[in-house]
Amino acid sequence: MALRFALLAALYEEPLTGYDLTLKFKTRLANVWNASHQQIYKELGKLHEEGLVSVEDIPQQGKPDKRLYRINETGEAALSDWVNTAHNRPPTRDPLLVKLFAGGLLDRDKLAHELADTRQIWREQLAYYRSVEAQYFTSRAEMPAHFRFQHLALRRGILGMESNLQWLGEVEAMLADLAAGV
Amino acid sequence: MALRFALLAALYEEPLTGYDLTLKFKTRLANVWNASHQQIYKELGKLHEEGLVSVEDIPQQGKPDKRLYRINETGEAALSDWVNTAHNRPPTRDPLLVKLFAGGLLDRDKLAHELADTRQIWREQLAYYRSVEAQYFTSRAEMPAHFRFQHLALRRGILGMESNLQWLGEVEAMLADLAAGV
DNA sequence: TCGATCATGTAACAGGTTACATGATTTT
DNA sequence: AAAATCATGTAACCTGTTACATGATCGA
Secondary structure, eight states, rough: OOHHHHHHHHHHHHBBBBHHHHHHHTTTTTOHHHHHHHHHHHHHHHHHHTSSSEEEEEEOOOOOOOEEEOOOOOHHHHHHHHHHHHOOOOOOOOOOHHHHTTTTGGOOHHHHHHHHEEEEEEEHHHHHHHHHHHHOOOOOOOHHHHHHHHHHHHEEEEHHHHHHHHHHHHHHHHHHHHHHTT | OEEEHHHHHHHHHEEEEEEHHHHHHHTTTTOOOOHHHHHHHHHHHHHTTTTTTEEEOOOOOOOEEEEEEEEEHHHHHHHHHEEEEOOOOOOOHHHHHHOOOOHHOHHHHHHHHHHHHHHHHHHHHHHHHHHHOOOOOOOOOOOOOHHHHHHHHHHHHHHHHHHHHHHHHHHHHHHHHTTTOO
C-alpha cells in the first residue's frame, strides 16, 4: 500500500515518467523508499486506472513513447489523507546481523571482506547524501516548510549512515582484537 | 530465503519451539530479523521436511503438543555456508520518510503525535537493548568469540536507536521552530 | 564492438501480512 | 468476567524479486 504513496509523493514535486521515478528512487529517495522499475510501472498503471494520476504520452523515435505521469486532485487528496494517518514502524530484517548472531560459525576473513564492501557502500551513500545537503539545503535564507521537511528526510539518511559507519568501526576493532588474540 | 537462516541461527543456540522462536524474534532478535508466528511455523515445517532440523513432540494437557525443533548437522552445514557468503544490503522502506518527503501536505499536529509515539517506541527499544547488554555483555572476563559477535549485533541495535532518537530531536526542533514562526 | 543509457513492459515465483480457527490456564 | 498467555496451525491476499523481452543511440 505504501509504494503508491511514495510514487504520489515523488509526483507531488513534479510530473515524471516511470523511468525518471526509477532513477529518483535510486538516488534522492534511496534512504526513503525502494522499488524496482517493474513494480513502478505496474503501480503507475493502477494509479492511472484508479484516476489518481493523469498521463501524457510523448512520442519518441527509436524508443518507446514516454509516458509522463502527473498527480491530480484526487491523487493529492489521497496522498494528503495517507501522510496524515499514523503507521507502524517497519520491522527490521538484516542478514548481516543474522550472521553475527550465528557468530561461532563465521569465517573471519570472509566476514572482513563483506564488512569492507559494506563500508564502501555506506561511505558512498553518506558522501552522496552530504553532497545533496550541500547543494540544496544550506542556503542561509529561510526555506519553505516543504523543503525543510525534505531536508529532515535527508538528515535521517546522513545520521543513519554515520551511525552505521561508527558501528562498523566497533565491529572491525573487535575483529582486529580477535586476530591479535585479545 | 533468509528467514530460514534466521531460524537456524536461533536454533544454533538451543532447541526451541515455534512459540519460543516467535518470542525470541520479538525480543532479543528484534533488531536482527522479524517474522510472524504463521511464517515461523510454516518455515519450520519446510526445514523439517528438508531434513535440516529434527523435531521432538512433547505431549501436554489442554494445549497442543509442543514441537521442539533442534538443528542437525545438515542444518548446521547449510547455516555455515549461508553465513559465509556475502549478501546485498536490504533496501530501505520507511513510510515516515515518505511523509516528510511530501512535507507540504503535512498536518503538523498529527505529525507531532506520530513522532511522539515513535519516540516512545524507540526509547523502549533502546532501554531494552541496554538492559540486555548490561545483563549479558558486561562481564570483565573474556567472552568466547560467539558471544562477542552476538554482542556486536546488539550494539547495532543500540547505536541505531541512539541515532534514531538524535534524529527525532532534530525533527522536533524544526517543528518547534515552525510553530514559533522561525 | 561492447557495454551503458534510455524507455517500456509481462509473467512466474517467493516472501510477508492479515484474517480465521481452537481451547485450556492464568492473571487482572 | 474479561483479557492475556500458552501453543499450534490453514488460507487468502498483497508485495516484492527475478527472469524475460525489445530495440535505438551513444560513449569507451
